Amino acid sequence: xxxxxxxxLSLVVHEGDTVTLNCSYEVTNFRSLLWYKQEKKAPTFLFMxxxxxxxxxxxxxxSILDKKELSSILNITATQTGDSxxxxxxxxxxxxxxxxxxxxxxxVKP
Amino acid sequence: xxxxxxxxxxxxxxxxTSVKIECRSLDFQATTMFWYRQFPKQSLMLMATSNEGSKxxxxxxxxxxxxxxxxxxxTLSTLTVxxxxxxxxxxxxxxxxxxxxxxxxxxxxxxxxxVL
Numbered sequence: 554x555x556x557x558x559x560x561x562l563s564l565v566v567h568e569g570d571t572v573t574l575n576c577s578y579e580v581t582n583f584r585s586l587l588w589y590k591q592e593k594k595a596p597t598f599l600f601m602x603x604x605x606x607x608x609x610x611x612x613x614x615x616s617i618l619d620k621k622e623l624s625s626i627l628n629i630t631a632t633q634t635g636d637s638x639x640x641x642x643x644x645x646x647x648x649x650x651x652x653x654x655x656x657x658x659x660x661v662k663p
Numbered sequence: 664x665x666x667x668x669x670x671x672x673x674x675x676x677x678x679x680t681s682v683k684i685e686c687r688s689l690d691f692q693a694t695t696m697f698w699y700r701q702f703p704k705q706s707l708m709l710m711a712t713s714n715e716g717s718k719x720x721x722x723x724x725x726x727x728x729x730x731x732x733x734x735x736x737x738t739l740s741t742l743t744v745x746x747x748x749x750x751x752x753x754x755x756x757x758x759x760x761x762x763x764x765x766x767x768x769x770x771x772x773x774x775x776x777x778v779l
Contacts, residue, residue: 586770595756595770596707640707643768651697651768656706 557579557644558655567662570632574657576622576642580650586625588616589641591656596641599627601645664692667759669771676747677779683773684742686713692737693759697768698730699752705757706729713740747778 560575572636576586585603589614600609602618602625607614618625642654650655666689668714676682686696694715711732712720720733731743744751754775758768 572681595773639706650677651709653707653709663676 555646555652557642557649557652557654559640559642559657562655563658563660565660565662566632568610568633570661571628571630571632572632572659574627574629574640574642574659575624576627576654577622577625578644578652580644580646580652582647583619583623584645584647585598586618587643588627589643591639596637596647598642624656629659632659634661634663637661664749667757667769667771669755669757671774672772673775673777675777675779678748679746681743681745682747682776684744684755684757684776686740686742686759687761687770688738688769691759691761693740693761694743695739696734696740696759698732698740698742698755698758699758701756701773702753710742713742713757715723715740744776745774753776 557578566572585601587601588599590599600616605618605620613630616627637660639656639658641656643651643653668687669731670685676684676743696713698710701707709722710725713732713734714732715737721727729745734740754773756769756770756773760768
């Protein structure tokens, strides 16, 4: 069965901490992995990863894909309260299939 | 960046009525759009894939006769919740890929449906 698993499901840190969010997948014909940040409404796009080992970076956020381990991590350094959100991982596979993980709820305390 | 709009942003209806939600790609053409629903504190659940010019593909467990999808043009897909019931109350989101398969998805802002 195709699946996407995120861990941890919930995380509480203090401002300035660094966090690492995990996403693992088991799908047929993997195409790409995407990370999203969801606050109040629809998710906003963070990264799309297709190639293994190439880090993508945007400010304090970075992500990398490991196709051998069938996983990806999302790192956030020097966290801020504005980083509090649900972080969703999604995998595109086969021709046009898509599956989301359950998400990681990150809470950053002042 | 690419923009996807949804209308309405929220709707309240009586049980038994039908509700139509529109999803539009504003500055690009989308042969495929995805429809999701999200219950409180849960992840997005893919309901169906909307294909321009052909029938939608529904995920297992999603009733195609209840959730009617019509991909009328390359920029518009509609989801109609027929004979809505309170358990259909949810947040409905659409997304569209900007290019060929594997490209990033852009999400609409979502529609909050409340069925009384």
